[in-house]
Amino acid sequence: MSINFTVWQAQGIVFIVTLAEKIRASGERSKVTWNQRYQLIHARLHRNLLVKPAIVQNTLVASSQSLETVFVEINQKIIVVTGAGSGIGRALVEKFTAEGAKQVIAVDIDAANAAETARASACLAMTADVACEADMIRVIDDVETQVGPIDLFCSNAGLAAGPSEQSPDQEWQISWDVNVMAHVYAARHLVPRMIKRGGGYLLNTASAAGLLNQIGGAAYGVTKHAAVGFGEWLALTYGHQGIKVSLLCPQAVRTAMTAVDPDQLGTEGLQAAAGDGMLEANVVADIVAHGLKQESFLILPHPEVTEYMQRKTADYDRWIKGMNRFHQSLAGD
Ligand SMILES: NC(=O)c1ccc[n+]([C@@H]2O[C@H](COP(=O)([O-])OP(=O)(O)OC[C@H]3O[C@@H](n4cnc5c(N)ncnc54)[C@H](O)[C@@H]3O)[C@@H](O)[C@H]2O)c1
Numbered sequence: 192m193s194i195n196f197t198v199w200q201a202q203g204i205v206f207i208v209t210l211a212e213k214i215r216a217s218g219e220r221s222k223v224t225w226n227q228r229y230q231l232i233h234a235r236l237h238r239n240l241l242v243k244p245a246i247v248q249n250t251l252v253a254s255s256q257s258l259e260t261v262f263v264e265i266n267q268k269i270i271v272v273t274g275a276g277s278g279i280g281r282a283l284v285e286k287f288t289a290e291g292a293k294q295v296i297a298v299d300i301d302a303a304n305a306a307e308t309a310r311a312s313a314c315l316a317m318t319a320d321v322a323c324e325a326d327m328i329r330v331i332d333d334v335e336t337q338v339g340p341i342d343l344f345c346s347n348a349g350l351a352a353g354p355s356e357q358s359p360d361q362e363w364q365i366s367w368d369v370n371v372m373a374h375v376y377a378a379r380h381l382v383p384r385m386i387k388r389g390g391g392y393l394l395n396t397a398s399a400a401g402l403l404n405q406i407g408g409a410a411y412g413v414t415k416h417a418a419v420g421f422g423e424w425l426a427l428t429y430g431h432q433g434i435k436v437s438l439l440c441p442q443a444v445r446t447a448m449t450a451v452d453p454d455q456l457g458t459e460g461l462q463a464a465a466g467d468g469m470l471e472a473n474v475v476a477d478i479v480a481h482g483l484k485q486e487s488f489l490i491l492p493h494p495e496v497t498e499y500m501q502r503k504t505a506d507y508d509r510w511i512k513g514m515n516r517f518h519q520s521l522a523g524d
Contacts, residue, residue, distance in 0.1 A: 264484065265286075265287050265290040265291065265292050265343075265480060265483065265484075266290060266291040266292070267291065267292070267293045268287075268292050268293055268342040268343055269292070269293050269294050269296075269334070269338055269339050269340060269341050269342050269343075270287050270292050270294070270295045270296070270341070270342060270343040270344075270345065271295075271296045271298060271330065271331075271334055271341055271343075271344045271345065272284050272287070272295065272296070272297055272298065272345040272347055273298045273299070273319070273321050273345065273346055273347050273348040273373065273377075274298075274299060274321070274347040274348030274349060274396070275297035275298055275299050275305060275308050275316075275347070276297070276299030276300075276301045276303075276304025276305045276307070276308055277299070277301075277304055277446060277447045278444065278446025278447055278448060278472050279347060279396065279439075279441075279444055279446060279472050279475055279476070280297070280299070280308075280345070280347045280348065281297075281304075281308045281311075281472070282472035282473045282475060282476035283345055283347065283476050283479060284297045284308050284309075284312050284314060285311070285312050285473065285476065286473070286476035286477065286479070286480050287343075287480075288312040288313065288314055290480060293339070294314065294315065294338050294339070295312065295314040295315070296314065296315045296316070296317055296330075296334055296338065297309045297312070297314060297315065297316045297317070298316075298317045298318075298319050298321070298330055298348075299316075299318065299319075299348070300318065300319065300320045300321070300348070301318075302316075302318040305317065305318055315338070317330055317333070317334075321346070321348045321369060321373035321376070321377075322365070322368035322369045322372060322373055324372075324376045324379075327373070327376040327377060327380060328376075328380055331344075331377075331380050331381055331384075335384070340384070340388055340391075341381060341384075341385075341391065342391060342392060343391070343392040343393075343394060343483070344377050344381055344391070344392070344393055344394070345394040345395075345396070346373055346374045346377045346393065346394070346395045346396065347394070347395075347396040347439075348369060348373060348396075349369060349370050349396060349398070349415075349448075350365065350366065350369050350370070350448070351366075351408055351411045351448055351460075352365055352366050352410055352411070353366050353408075353409055353410025353411065354407055354408055354409060354410075354460070355409045356409055358409065358410060362410055363410045366410035366411060366413075366414045367410075367414055367417075370411070370414035370415060370417070370418055371414050371417045371418055371421065374393075374395045374418055374421050374422070375421065377393065378393060378421075378425055381393070382425070382429060382434055385433065385434055386429065386432045386433065386434065389433050390432070390433025390434060390435065391433070391434060391435070392434075392435045392436075392437070392483070393422075393425060393434065393435070393436050393437075394436075394437045394438075394439060394479070394483065394490075395418060395421070395422045395436070395437070395438055395439070396438075396439045397415045397418040397419045397422065397438050397439065397440050398411070398415040398418075398440055398441065398442075399440050399441060399442045399464070399491070399493065399496045399499075400412045400415040400416075400464070401415030401416045401417075401418050401419035401438075401440060402416075402419060402440055402496060402499075402500055402503075403496065403499050403500065403503065404416070404514070405460055405463070405464070406459055406460055406463035406514070406517065406518045406521060407458075407459040407460030407461075407463065407518075407521075407522075408460045411460075418438075419438060419440070422436055422437075422438040422488075423438075426488055435486055436488065437479075437482055437483060437486070437487060437488060437489075437490050438488065438489055438490065439475075439479055439482075439490045439492075440489060440490065440491055440496065441470065441475055441491070441492040441493060442464050442465070442466070442467055442468075442470075442492075442493040442495075442496065443461065443464040443465035443467075443468070443469045443470070444469065444470050444471070444472055444475050444492070445469045445470070445471055445472065446472055449461060449464070449465070449469065459518070459521040459522050462521050463517065463518075463521055467493050467495045468493070470492055470493070474492070475492045478490060478492045479492075
């Protein structure tokens, strides 16, 4: 067993080196992105070393497709949206319905709000707690048996709790369960089905707080970073098998979340998030539909976020000092 593993590892390293050499030698380097190159390497590693022949077929087809730009149309798709009883989720349901989705399923922990969304958009409603794995299994099973295979799953429900390290464990735990584990449960029970039928799309709502952190919102910033990390991991692991992933990362959007509970996001948190303006949820939904058609991994309704990310990675120390000064100015320290 240990000998096989060593041989397997050695083969893998040799293969990566050989493939990298081939890419360099063929001058392909400038034509493909790092992400595409990673997917190519990963796909070929699977083909050579890991997977059974039946999956090899899928891997090859999907990996060659993933190197082209394929525009995903919402028209005629079966789409689930969580957190659909309010805000961004409700706006996504309205947008997808208007774009001609075959069926949209509005899921929320709040039954009355989910029903209201469904009534307004003439679609279906389901009540579920996304932090409960059994509920997520039920949603996926019921939709797939009673409506049809899910083309696009929008894991959008989220909450802002746990403003600091002093906040009770319950606030940290619920932030983790709703803002992170809900994405894990959706992927755990959908990705295998989607791979089997040749692909599918996951849209996970994270936040700009998952890229740039959240002043006044410790558990929110931390769990949204985890959501970004998980979305990246899904994309780089399954891209070659037809699984498309987008992360929605807005700054402030006018919803119930920003309406605002001062104990949770806090006024300084809201001021920080709203520094570049508060977008309407329907505008965000339009941007999401465009991002899905382009298959953009990061959907950034506030374009400033790209520049902030660049500043952060260009000089991390400077960025931390700047954010600390920003925090002090908002807190009046
Ligand atoms: N509003 C913003 O400024 C903003 C900015 C960045 C990211 N986001 C993210 O957008 C997503 C949607 O937020 P929103 O602004 O529309 O807020 P919102 O409060 O208007 O809507 C959130 C919805 O999620 C539902 N929900 C909460 N916990 C749930 C659970 N356990 N199971 C099922 N449903 C649950 C709520 O009932 C609510 O209907 C969240 O993930 C949020 O973190 C919001």
